[in-house]
Amino acid sequence: DAKTTQPTSMDCAEGRAANLPCNHSTISGNEYVYWYRQIHSQGPQYIIHGLKNNETNEMASLIITEDRKSSTLILPHATLRDTAVYYCIVRVATGNQFYFGTGTSLTVIP
Amino acid sequence: EAGVVQSPRYKIIEKKQPVAFWCNPISGHNTLYWYLQNLGQGPELLIRYENEEAVDDSQLPKDRFSAERLKGVDSTLKIQPAELGDSAVYLCASSPGFRAVGELFFGEGSRLTVL
Numbered sequence: 773d774a775k776t777t778q779p780t781s782m783d784c785a786e787g788r789a790a791n792l793p794c795n796h797s798t799i800s801g802n803e804y805v806y807w808y809r810q811i812h813s814q815g816p817q818y819i820i821h822g823l824k825n826n827e828t829n830e831m832a833s834l835i836i837t838e839d840r841k842s843s844t845l846i847l848p849h850a851t852l853r854d855t856a857v858y859y860c861i862v863r864v865a866t867g868n869q870f871y872f873g874t875g876t877s878l879t880v881i882p
Numbered sequence: 883e884a885g886v887v888q889s890p891r892y893k894i895i896e897k898k899q900p901v902a903f904w905c906n907p908i909s910g911h912n913t914l915y916w917y918l919q920n921l922g923q924g925p926e927l928l929i930r931y932e933n934e935e936a937v938d939d940s941q942l943p944k945d946r947f948s949a950e951r952l953k954g955v956d957s958t959l960k961i962q963p964a965e966l967g968d969s970a971v972y973l974c975a976s977s978p979g980f981r982a983v984g985e986l987f988f989g990e991g992s993r994l995t996v997l
Binding site: 806808813814815816817818821857859868869870871872873874875 | 886915917924925991
């Protein structure tokens with residue numbers, strides 16, 4: 773599985789968009805990009821995933837570059853409850869391997 | 883729909899004692915995972931089951947850790963004997979199965995403290 777690189781930490785003002793980058797330069801054509809977040813003392817929670825096209829759901833948007841070597845998770849209007857560690861993962865479509873890195877610790881500031 | 887259920891939520895034991903964690907995955911989910919999470923780190927895979935079969939246990943310290951998933955549903959992770967370095971959160975997760983591009987669903991974890 774391709775590895776991912778994320779910044780260790782980020783801050784974002786409440787109400788503003790939070791843009792979390794992820795580098796996955798060795799991603800293969802059949803690997804999906806997944807995003808999870810983990811709020812303190814809870815298990816990781818699924819946010820969104822995508823292959824090539826940009827994706828949006830009720831929680832976030834996922835922007836994947838055309839060459840698929842990087843992606844950005846966008847929380848459009850960050851709230852204090854979005855303070856968490858965000859993990860970017862690449863996963864083979866037909867495989868069940870999910871390997872987590874150390875993620876990005878996002879702090880939403882009032 | 884019930885989520886992934888783990889117990890106990892917290893466990894404190896003395897070193898050299900045994901401990902066991904239980905996981906009940908989401909109904910119908912064929913794939914079950916046990917992850918270890920140390921403080922400040924991301925989850926690390928210990929073992930993955932496809933139904934009853936352990937298909938990836940390369941990271942499981944087999945001298946003291948064991949796991950089973952009888953009947954392909956519930957799973958138990960055991961540590962015997964526990965060491966100080968085993969203090970961590972043990973996460974269980976499940977997913978629909980091999981051919982589904984589905985997400986991983988996690989339980990809340992079992993926090994182990996070894997004194």
